[in-house]
Amino acid sequence: MIKITKTISQSTQSGGRKTAKARxxxxxxxxxxxxxxxxxxxDYFQNNAVYLQNMFTPRDLVKTETKYDVHILVEGGGLSAQAQAVKLALSKAFVDFFPEYRKVFKKPGLLTRDARIKERRKYGLKKARKAPQFSKR
Structure with missing residues (x-):
């Protein structure tokens, strides 16, 4: 297990998407x-190019592929949500290191958490919005 502590030469941030959390x-x-x-x-993201590209969008945007190592802890959700949670956390970590990157990340929306989550089921319905079949007679 990785122990995460903050020093001058590192940044630790968290991000989330649906039920996935990333540090x-x-x-x-x-x-x-x-x-x-x-x-x-x-290996973790099963060599899926979409997840990996999505996850490293912030790193590619500021051209720092060879300057920083990244340790990530994720839990909850699926692989797609975890990759998006990592993207948010990585963006926040870069802004923590370099406050001047804030404008660079803010414009494409990399610092905004996607608030969409699964809607709760209501009583009298089969799912959140699916009603039982209506019978006229």
Whole structure:
């Protein structure tokens, strides 16, 4: 288990999407070490290019692929939601390191949490909005 502590040379931030939560620790390094729950990011996200590209959007936007190592702890949700939670946390971590990146990340919406979650089921209905079949007689 990775113990996350804040020092001057690192940044720790969290992000969320649906029920997925992510904590990202950004450390100066070579950029080759991107660990998600103790595994390489490509292994954890099953070499899915969409998830990996989505997750590293902030890193690619500021051209820091080879400057920082990333340690990520994720829980809850599916792989897609986890990748989006990591994207938010990584954006926040870069802004924590470099406040001047705030405008760069704010414009494409990388600092905004997507608030859409599953709607609760209501009584008298089968699902959140699906009603039982109506019978006229």
């Amino acid at each position: 990202v620790q950004l450390l100066p390094g070579t950029g080759t070490k991107v660990m998600v729950n103790g595994k390489q990011a490509s």
